[in-house]
Amino acid sequence: MSVRIKEYRGTYYSRKDLEEGRVMAFRDRPEARYAWATGVAMGRFLSELKNGRIIGRRCRSCGRVLVPPRMFCERCFRPTDEWVYLSDTGTVLTYSVSYLGPAAERLKEPVIIAVIQLDGASPGIGILHKLGEVKPEEVKIGMRVKAVWKPPEEREGAITDILYFKPIEEG
Amino acid sequence: MASIKRRVAIIGAGITLFRRRLKETGRELSFYAAKMALEQAGITLDDVDAVVCGTAPDAFDGVHMKGEYLADGMGGHRRPFVRVYVGGGTGVFTPIAAWWHVASGHFDVVLAVAEEKMSSCFPHPQKAFTTIFDPIYTRPLGANLVWIFALEMQRYMHVHGVKKEQIATIAVKNKRNALDHPCAQLPAKITVKDVLESEVMVWPVQRLDISPPSDGAAAVVLAAEHVAKQLTDDPVWIEGVGWCLDSTYWTNRDLYYPKYVEYAARMAYKMAGIKNPPKEIDVAEPYDPFDYKEAHHAEGLMLARKGEYLKDVKDENDIFAKYGRDGDLPICPSGGLLGVGNPIAAAGMMKVCEIFWQLRKEAGKRQVKNDPRTGVAQAWGDLMQVGTVMVMRV
Numbered sequence: 001m002s003v004r005i006k007e008y009r010g011t012y013y014s015r016k017d018l019e020e021g022r023v024m025a026f027r028d029r030p031e032a033r034y035a036w037a038t039g040v041a042m043g044r045f046l047s048e049l050k051n052g053r054i055i056g057r058r059c060r061s062c063g064r065v066l067v068p069p070r071m072f073c074e075r076c077f078r079p080t081d082e083w084v085y086l087s088d089t090g091t092v093l094t095y096s097v098s099y100l101g102p103a104a105e106r107l108k109e110p111v112i113i114a115v116i117q118l119d120g121a122s123p124g125i126g127i128l129h130k131l132g133e134v135k136p137e138e139v140k141i142g143m144r145v146k147a148v149w150k151p152p153e154e155r156e157g158a159i160t161d162i163l164y165f166k167p168i169e170e171g
Numbered sequence: 172m173a174s175i176k177r178r179v180a181i182i183g184a185g186i187t188l189f190r191r192r193l194k195e196t197g198r199e200l201s202f203y204a205a206k207m208a209l210e211q212a213g214i215t216l217d218d219v220d221a222v223v224c225g226t227a228p229d230a231f232d233g234v235h236m237k238g239e240y241l242a243d244g245m246g247g248h249r250r251p252f253v254r255v256y257v258g259g260g261t262g263v264f265t266p267i268a269a270w271w272h273v274a275s276g277h278f279d280v281v282l283a284v285a286e287e288k289m290s291s292c293f294p295h296p297q298k299a300f301t302t303i304f305d306p307i308y309t310r311p312l313g314a315n316l317v318w319i320f321a322l323e324m325q326r327y328m329h330v331h332g333v334k335k336e337q338i339a340t341i342a343v344k345n346k347r348n349a350l351d352h353p354c355a356q357l358p359a360k361i362t363v364k365d366v367l368e369s370e371v372m373v374w375p376v377q378r379l380d381i382s383p384p385s386d387g388a389a390a391v392v393l394a395a396e397h398v399a400k401q402l403t404d405d406p407v408w409i410e411g412v413g414w415c416l417d418s419t420y421w422t423n424r425d426l427y428y429p430k431y432v433e434y435a436a437r438m439a440y441k442m443a444g445i446k447n448p449p450k451e452i453d454v455a456e457p458y459d460p461f462d463y464k465e466a467h468h469a470e471g472l473m474l475a476r477k478g479e480y481l482k483d484v485k486d487e488n489d490i491f492a493k494y495g496r497d498g499d500l501p502i503c504p505s506g507g508l509l510g511v512g513n514p515i516a517a518a519g520m521m522k523v524c525e526i527f528w529q530l531r532k533e534a535g536k537r538q539v540k541n542d543p544r545t546g547v548a549q550a551w552g553d554l555m556q557v558g559t560v561m562v563m564r565v
Contacts, residue, residue: 002184002533004211008354009203010188010387011195015294023194027293030233036306046307066423068308074418094329094426096321097374102313104297110374113318115326115422126422128309136374141329160311 041069044083046157052149054086056121064122087119088147089168093126097136112136116145116165132164144168175442176276180399180406181266181391181563183212184524189356189387189512192290197232198244200388201286204517205246208282208390213402219392220278221251225265225285227258227515227552230299231292245284245390257416258303259460259552261285262389262519263559267412269393270561279395286388287514296384303554305419317381319555321373323426324463328375330427331478333466335375338481339366340490341462342379345503348496349510351536354521356385356512363487366462382460385512389520391527407530410545411445411562413438419554432471432551432558439547440473443562448473449500452562453543454529456522458551459507468549469502471558501539504529519550523561530565 013023038046041057045068048055056067057080064073065084073080095114099107112134115126131139132148145165155161185207187193187200195203209215224238224245234240238254245252255261255268262285269283289296300316327333340363349358361379369378399406413435417424424430436448445451457468466480474480484490494502505511505525508518526546528534550559 002211002528002531003535004533005185005207008186008188009195010190010193010200010354012188012190013192013194015192018192018293025293028233034306038307042307066420068420070420074420094322094326096318096325096376097371098315098318098321099370099374100297100315100317100372102298102301102315104295104315104317111313113312113322115322115426124423124425128312128314128422130312141325158311159308 041071045069049159049161050155050157052152054088054118056084056086058082058084064125065120067118067121067125067127084120086121090116090118090145092139092141092143092145093117094141095131095139110136112139114165129162130164131166133166144170175274177274178396179270179273179393179409180396181409181527182394182399182403182406183208183392184390184527185211186354186389186521186524187387188354189385189514191356191383191385193386197237197241197286197288200288200386201241201244201284204388204390205244205282205284208392212392214280214392216246219246219250219280219282221272221281222247223265223269223272223281223283224252224254225261225283225516225520226254227256227261227287228299228303230302231287231289231296233291241286246282257414257553257557257559259458259515260414260519260550260557260559261516261552262521263523263548263550263561264414265516265520266391266393266523267414267559267561270409270412273393273395279398281393282390283393284388284390285516285520287517288386289384289514290386317373317376319421320461321376323555324375324461326426327463327467333478333481335367336363337484338463338466339363340484340487341459341465342366342509343487344490344494345459345507345509348504348537349506352506352511355506355510357383358506358510376461380462382508382513385514387512387514387517389517389524391520391523405531405565407527408564409561410564411439411443413560415558417556419556421554421556426555428477429467429471429551429558431556432468432549433473435558435560436472439560439562445562449475452545452547453541454501454504454526454539454546456503456505456507456525456548458519458522458549459503459509460513462509464551465503465507468551472547472549472560474500496537497540501541504534504537504539519559522548522550526563530563
């Protein structure tokens with residue numbers, strides 16, 4: 001806003017104005033469907049999930065083990081060198097408790113999500129997943145967790161082949 | 172910078188109301204903002220050599236190539252016109268792109284217009300936001316956009332021991348500042364308690380921690396030095412620009428600190444000759460789509476040390492003493508995205524407009540009290556990965 005300007009334009013309307021027809025709207029639902037190629041790296045990652053294993057890629061130049069895997073290192077800008085199996089246990093780097101679904105709809109039962117650094121991945125290299133078998137107030141950053149997998153016959157080669165990660169006690 | 176050919180000034184700015192829904196189309200809103208900016212600059216479209224458009228995802232509108240659809244309303248008809256896009260960072264990146272059009276020596280006068288109409292996506296634009304996530308690796312988990320903010324806020328609080336009570340003071344400040352902005356969508360006098368008692372969306376993010384979806388447009392006119400000096404006695408010089416992009420693999424970096432914002436700021440500060448940002452910058456508009464983001468970005472802009480933006484801030488009085496309009500370093504005097512609204516690209520441009528008006532001493536009731544000479548505007552976005560920074564001086 002400037003003191004030199006006297007009028008700011010724009011005409012507000014409410015959702016009710018729209019629903020009750022006081023504002024004209026033309027409605028459409030564009031339909032576009034997709035079949036995404038998973039690519040070389042993610043394709044292997046997904047097929048390993050189907051086998052109950054998590055796989056990453058190592059770049060020998062910077063030494064990082066990357067998960068999700070990629071065929072090139074974005075820092076060194078060279079091909080990554082080898083496949084590396086990672087443990088399905090790890091550590092919570094950060095977490096949150098979501099009462100919102102994908103369309104901002106309210107959820108009765110919240111979803112707990114976390115960035116998890118898997119054992120064998122480089123420091124700070126995390127993956128996003130859900131936490132289960134734990135109450136929201138019990139989750140802590142630094143908590144140790146382990147993947148809970150779908151039964152083998154139900155796996156389809158998707159990130160959801162892991163149902164969630166649950167806390168583990170270690171001696 | 173290798174060799175910048177010419178100095179560039181902002182000579183006019185315009186803005187529409189920001190609201191949850193506006194009856195006008197994006198084209199009509201763009202026209203209002205562009206026309207106002209030209210009038211403020213004292214020129215007409217005939218004087219404009221090129222137009223730069225900023226607008227965020229096509230998914231909001233459900234119309235592909237929306238830059239082209241907006242061109243007429245932005246003054247882009249039958250002249251060089253280009254749309255730039257870096258997610259939420261677009262609003263500050265748009266005048267940066269306009270800057271290089273002029274600094275290169277290729278154009279003398281360039282109009283930069285940013286627009287967003289989020290209400291077309293019905294009933295809520297969140298659904299369109301989910302298409303920014305990786306379709307194979309992230310979307311099947313049911314991700315919504317607030318997740319990433321909540322994860323980042325939690326990490327920031329954990330690493331530095333910052334409390335939610337402290338972060339809530341930012342929402343209090345910005346919404347109160349917005350009471351003096353005639354275009355503001357959510358100005359309010361609220362307390363820390365109100366923020367802490369508001370609906371939990373994605374813990375630790377609550378309703379009053381978040382800026383709203385909005386419709387709106389904003390514009391600035393840029394001119395080369397020789398033209399600017401003819402047209403106005405009060406040019407505001409663009410003395411530093413910077414931008415930087417990190418990876419979309421956002422779970423592979425430590426979210427407590429936006430390194431890419433720091434890199435963008437370093438680029439802009441080097442160009443502007445700024446060595447000690449908190450001492451040399453008089454007013455700042457860091458991007459605040461969420462309250463903690465103001466702290467996160469002020470630290471990325473090196474206006475405070477890592478984790479120290481809210482040091483000694485225990486309540487409302489402390490935040491106004493430090494960062495109010497008559498505070499030590501005024502931050503978001505406009506009211507920010509939290510108070511004025513968040514029509515993505517237009518929101519970033521609103522921050523550039525605000526610094527322009529603050530440095531020209533035209534901000535009226537919002538005018539900061541420290542006789543500002545140098546200001547910085549910053550925007551941020553995509554998958555927590557882009558920083559765009561502009562330093563302005565009079």
